Amino acid sequence: MSFPWAEHYTPKLPLMKWIDEKLPLPRFVYNAVGGGYEVPRNLNYFWNFGVLAGLALTIQLVTGIILAMHYASNAGIAFDSVEHMMRDVNSGWLLRYAHANGASFFFIVVYIHIFRGLFYGSYKAPREMVWLLGVVIFLLMMATAFMGYVLPWGQMSFWGAQVITGLFSAIPVVGDPIHTWLLGGFAPGDATLNRFFSLHYLLPFVIAGVIILHIWALHIPGSSNPTGVEVKGPQDTVPFHPYYTAKDGFGVGVFLLLFALVLFFAPNAMGHPDNYIQANPMSTPAHIVPEWYFWPFYAILRAFTMDLSIPFTGIVIIPAKLLGVLAMFSSILLLFFLPWIDTSPVRSGTYRPLFKKFFYLLLVDVVVLGYCGGAPAAEPYVMISQIAAAYYFAHFLIVLPIIASIERPDPLPGSITEAVLAKAKHRPVEADPALAAAAE
Template identity: 60%
Template sequence: MASHSPYEWKNPTVAWIDRRLPIFSMARADLVDYPTPKNLNYWWNFGSLAGIVLVIMIATGIFLAMQYTPHASLAFESVERIMRDVNYGWLMRYLHMNGASMFFIVVYIHIFRGLYYGSYKAPREILWIIGVFILLAMMATGFMGYVLPWGQMSFWGATVITNLFSAFPLVGSDIVTWLWGGFSVDNPTLNRFFALHYLLPFILFGLVFVHLWALHTVKSNNPLGIDVKGPQDTLPFTPYYTAKDMFGLGVFLIFYLFFVFFQPNFFGEPDNFIKANPLVTPAHIVPEWYFLPFYAILRAITFDLFWGLVPAKLLGVLAMFAAVLILALLPWLDRSPVRSARFRPIFKWVFWLFLANCLLLGYVGARPPEGINVYLGQAATAVYFLFFLVVLPLLSFIERPRPLPTSISTAVTPAGVGVSARGVAE
């Protein structure tokens, strides 16, 4: 039996298709008529920007894969051939190479926006956790992609990072051997990483689809962090937020394409323009900039536990993974009844201090692990975990939030009257 669309389509072809496969009705419901809180600001642009960058990365990656040769003897030269001999190969590579940095920039801003406005709180816990899995998939994809040019930093970065798995007792060495495809980083490693780097973006795309599904189920959060009270609090997504997203996209593309055309190697490492040489170790091995905070956490652990039973290397690896996975526990670590930091006077300052601490971790991760950098990294790592495990739970009890508006509509009018945050929670 044909389904009945809630919309009356004037075009007979569209109507015929929609009665049998309601793709046009779904698109209209989710992209046009979707009720969106009327007070969303430009910080809400970064979710859609992340989706656009993902599409750019997949499209340019497919074209690059047509010309790339995943072989240890030919990979570096094939990248040079793409840059010099393939028509617009330089453009595809620079879009892809700088697109990775753009992807992480917009996603990190998206995460910190969610943290500031409490987008991880009920009923959006699953939405937030899916976002954490997206971040993990991005990291895995970015790391494997960084190995493919087969320069010095690619080779030695792969050697150092994959070696970390050897810290796990019993299975660690077997995991490293499987990742390498042998007993050192070589041609089998490159083939594995190329295959996984090509596959993971499509898994990432699936996770993004589920993320959007969850978003449209629980609806968007907003800067006030209060629930929509009725139609007076919302606007249809199109044309209002479509226009806003298009403006944000225009500004973002100016920023993105500036690096593509004028500073294409700004985010790169000079050593990666030298072909991989297993006999020559770079003076300072560093990952891409978007991994630096986690790299600093890894290096901050310089001590053993329980008289050497738990070595520093294992502790560092666990701390590095925990730094990402702890984000998934945010809905339960922060029990404050108020979402938005606008109404949480202590949390607002704590948030900015946490952001500054993350930037400090990134700086330390880029520096050699010596002298004061070691102590800075250890202090910043301690602050990072204290924020989640001590500060947030404590604020849930001691902080007195400011009064919340009664609704989104009243918040933008002079007559808006607030009620107590704790009263709303009750």
Template identity: 75%
Template sequence: MSFPWAQEYKPKHPLMQWFDERLPLPRLVYNSVGAGYPTPRNLNYFWNFGSLAGLALVIQIVTGVVLAMHYYSTVDGAFNSVEHIMRNVNSGWLIRYAHMNGASFFFIVVYIHMFRGLYFGSYKAPREMIWLLGVVIFLLMMATGFLGYVLPWGQMSFWAAQVITGFFSAIPLVGEPLRQWLLGGFAPDQATLSRFFSLHYLLPFVIAGVIILHIWALHIPGSSNPTGVPVKKEEDTVPFHPYYTAKDGFGVGVFLIAFVIMTFFAPNFMGHPDNYIPANPLSTPAHIVPEWYYWPFYAILRAFTVDFGIPFTGIVIIPAKLMGVLAMFGSILLFFFLPWLDTSPVRSGHYRPLFKKFFWFGLIPSVIILSICGVMEATTTWLILAQISGAYYFAHFLIILPLISRIEKPLPLPGSITEAVTGKPLKEAAA
């Protein structure tokens, strides 16, 4: 682990030395986020978003633990207890709004973190395991976000529970029993709410555990960098502390400013007014949409309107419903295969002219269009747009990436990180 020139931990205070000899926790911190972790000297601001995601998780856990002290997980009490938090609990409104918007900000920073990984090829060898663990964290986050959204037991909460557990009913044979098992009944009810609360409290700690593995895996090869050229000599690196603790700290300041602006001035901007109506199992809101961070996946789910079968015979192989559900899960699960789909040895998109074109003019627009389709009503125009951009999304990962990895002629890479930064080649070792 780490580079041979990494500084060794030498406790200055005898108390720290005493502590470190008995439990080497100070050493672990020093080697992970201290001066003992040499980091590429050229990391740009896209490399801030990992630590920001960690901060977002801490905000969610702290505010969430406090909310749980005032929340009742009963179908009769849940909605009222959330209103009680908003109106009566001292600073309750602030804590709840921070938790609500904290979820959105968690997804914002994680999406930028993933964007960074996709553009700079951070998923490539030897960092595949970091990427795979990241996809696991993303899936856990999506599950946690959904479970939490159900807890206020408003109209959107209830129908989100109904629709999302409905995904499982698409599975042949075991689907409906599985759905009833997940719900603990025939429709979302008390059993559902209680178990969702329990799991919503549990999963963030599971996420924290997987993050530890994610960082552990990161510290084996060390961070990648915007050129994608590996670290060669000590001149290519700076110690994490104070260089990146300071840079990450600056990012934290910017993040918190944006976060409190939303929390104080537009707390419901990313929410939905229908969720301030108590759950009514007899009436679905006229236009149900998930939270913004699920829009692209929701659009893929809805894009399948015809059964997949043998034409003109009426034989159905995969019904439209199952296709939609499979495609939606598939759109995330294909990230697990990404390190082996993109076989180009060049990591950074900077040096990949073809990749760069498809990335900016293909993948990014298709995800944006899918997001818009996900929030719009399911009319023909939007469905067709979702079908086209959804098709591109899959083609990008499954066809285009493997293909351009083969035919593309990458631009010349800099000889080293130092050369990319200073313009002068890395000095050969004096010896």
């Protein structure tokens, strides 16, 4: 974002002047994340999660590159190579646990980031491209995480690969060839590990590239803010550095503290015990589940238990398995169309009382879906997941358009500064020097 009142970078040291003339990298960094990048002055801690997502990706890249040096993508020794990392490689246990738990923390951060965007309307114009690129990043994350889950070659790795890739066989005509192509054969084996390992190594760098586009797209309209009101002047903004670098630094500290607590005291809490048993094609686990961050979508997949058929004829139009696959993918692809589904002119849920209630209902609904996705495929979990899946789609396709047309939003503040000063009336102005200066 380039405001007319933003500072321009002028190097002072001779070396920096020379570098800036030949390759304007210092100027680019300054304008991207330094004092030359102006951001709304009222961003709360929910805006920290973009930086935290970048930190989580960095942890995954660093630990993943080192682990790849010791991993063997061969069905005969893949499981043993992971045990070798854990037992024989210096600090290998730390790297492996950091990588496995780093994936979970990455998804936790991204889910909070997504729901923050949903509540504050960050998907609305003029930030549609920022949102669309974010959904692309989410899809790439899911593909990368699934393939990474297969690599340890434990029981859940093998059967997870068998079940999830088997979903493609539900596609008419081309389903079976796609399934065989994905696995490199008729069952998970050496070819599966080789291609999954290659793609698992490659895709994080693709994610990093899309993140650069995501940040680039963000800098054009600028950051959204909790009020949803656009910036109207220099009084509404502050430089990103040092105000938000300090705030992000606090968030990074909390993130690393929580990460360390899980890493050192509960490293297997978010994993599955069956994955510490070597893959055995002749022994099917009693309950096959993906990683916890896929559970809401897995619940939607399993919610479809009946074929779509013509009544009284027995003619099947769409099999239940294909319905589940279509619903699972649609639940994610639906997010692409959200900027055009929600037509309310008010961005922030803070000023949308009716929207706020249904947003919290959606939040509970997704938690219920997650719980049902990790539960056995039996009653009452199947019935609950069917109700929750129905509401998930109804929320985006029915509830949001209706709310946009009938809701009476609360009055919006005239500017970001007005909202900040109104909030400041509830506490002494002297307690915040920045607010005192703004009040003057």
